[in-house]
Amino acid sequence: xxxxxxxxxxxxxxxxxxxxxxxxxxxxxxxxxxxxxxxxxxxxxxxxxxxxxxxxxxxxxxxxxxxxxxxxxxxxxxxxxxxxxxxxxxxxxxxxxxxxxxxxxxxxxxxxxxxxxxxxxxxxxxxxxxxxxxxxxxxxxxxxxxxxxxxxxxxxxxxxxxxxxxxxxxxxxxxxxxxxxxxxxxxxxxxxxxxxxxxxxxxxxxxxxxxxxxxxxxxxxxxxxxxxxxxxxxxxxxxxxxxxxxxxxxxxxxxxxxxxxxxx
Numbered sequence: 394x395x396x397x398x399x400x401x402x403x404x405x406x407x408x409x410x411x412x413x414x415x416x417x418x419x420x421x422x423x424x425x426x427x428x429x430x431x432x433x434x435x436x437x438x439x440x441x442x443x444x445x446x447x448x449x450x451x452x453x454x455x456x457x458x459x460x461x462x463x464x465x466x467x468x469x470x471x472x473x474x475x476x477x478x479x480x481x482x483x484x485x486x487x488x489x490x491x492x493x494x495x496x497x498x499x500x501x502x503x504x505x506x507x508x509x510x511x512x513x514x515x516x517x518x519x520x521x522x523x524x525x526x527x528x529x530x531x532x533x534x535x536x537x538x539x540x541x542x543x544x545x546x547x548x549x550x551x552x553x554x555x556x557x558x559x560x561x562x563x564x565x566x567x568x569x570x571x572x573x574x575x576x577x578x579x580x581x582x583x584x585x586x587x588x589x590x591x592x593x594x595x596x597x598x599x600x601x602x603x604x605x606x607x608x609x610x611x612x613x614x615x616x617x618x619x620x621x622x623x624x625x626x627x628x629x630x631x632x633x634x635x636x637x638x639x640x641x642x643x644x645x646x647x648x649x650x651x652x653x654x655x656x657x
Contacts, residue, residue, distance in 0.1 A: 405425075407425055408431075412428070433467060433468070433469055434468075434469070434470060434473075436462045436463060436466070437462075439461075439462040439465055439468060439473060440458045440459050440462040441458075442470050442473045442474075443458035443461050443462055443465075443473055443477070444458045446473065446474055446477040446478075447461075447477060449477075450477060450480075450481045450492060451481070451490060451491045451492065452481075452491050452492045452493075453491050453492065453493045453494070455493075455494065456492065456493070456494065456497065461476075461497060464497075464498075464501060465501065466561055468504075472504060475500075475504060476497065476500045476501060476504060477500075479499075479500035479503055479504065480492045480496040480497045480499070480500040481496070483496045483499050483500060484496045502545070505544075505559055506545075506547070506551045506552070506557055506559060507551035507552035508551060508552070509549055509550070509551055510549075510550040510551060510552075513550045513555075515550070515555065519555065520548055520555075522589065522593060522599055522601075523548045523555045523556040523601070524548050524556070525588050525589060525592045525593060526556065526585040526586075526588060526589055526599070526601055526602070527546045527547070527548060527556045527557065527558045527585065528546065528588060529584040529585040529586070529587055529588025529589070530546065530558035530581055530582075530584040530585045530588075530605075531543055531546040531558050531584075532584060532588075533580050533581050533583070533584030533587075534558065534560060534581045534584070537577045537580050537581060538573070538577065539571065539573035539574050539576070539577040540560070540574060540577030540578055540580070540581055541560035541561060541574075541577075541578065541581070542560060542561045543558070543560060543561075544559045544560055544561045545558070545559050546558040546559075554601075555601065558581075558585075560581070572616065572620075572622045575612055575615075575616045575620070575622065576616075576652070576656070578609075578612055579609045579612050579613055579652065579653070579656045580656050582605045582606070582608045582609035582612070583605065583606075583609050583653070583656045583657055585601070585602060585605050586598065586602040586605055586606060586657075587657055589602060609653060609656065610649065610653065613649040613652045613653055614645070614649055616652070617645050617648050617649055617652070618645050623648050623652075626644065626648050627641065627644040627645050627648050628641065628644075
């Protein structure tokens, strides 16, 4: 780069989460021309990071970095640091001398699901409807082959939701996902909506289904138009919809509709 002599032995490193937004002039040969992808740490990386932060706190002897690493798939280094800090803070709050496994489980729930809204006023009918909705997600997740592992279903309000069902993401899913896994995730997303229709009635379904239906639709569109998993029906489409003909777009929409109807 201009302004540096070869004898200066200076290496310039830049970091970004938006590679596609960089000015092409900055990444041409001789400038930032070597790209190194830094993904979220895998289980071994999380173990190493946990060992670093666990060494700085008082903890029970049964707290092992390897076990916590398996409990935190998808966590970044910053999130792991936050996990340990939250766990020891909770231990202090509970007048403990050391952080135990319960403190780490509390910290993980808080990071994954948000802060509990303990004082939120909910009617019994709203709580029942929420329980039915989350039970639908949990049941489908538990019994559907190829999907994510069920972690927890709760009717404790956190963030903007009255309840939630959480799955443990697989490390390998960050890199590659099978067609079976995509369809399993669609089924799990649809589970809450179907449970409400079955137990509450289709005229009484709640607006809590909206994000689930949007999520299921998004996965279906990705499977059809980006991943080419239904190429026999629509052809192997491009991710840029501007390159698709009206006929191809129509077939994509029809295939997505079929996937969602079969899922339901």
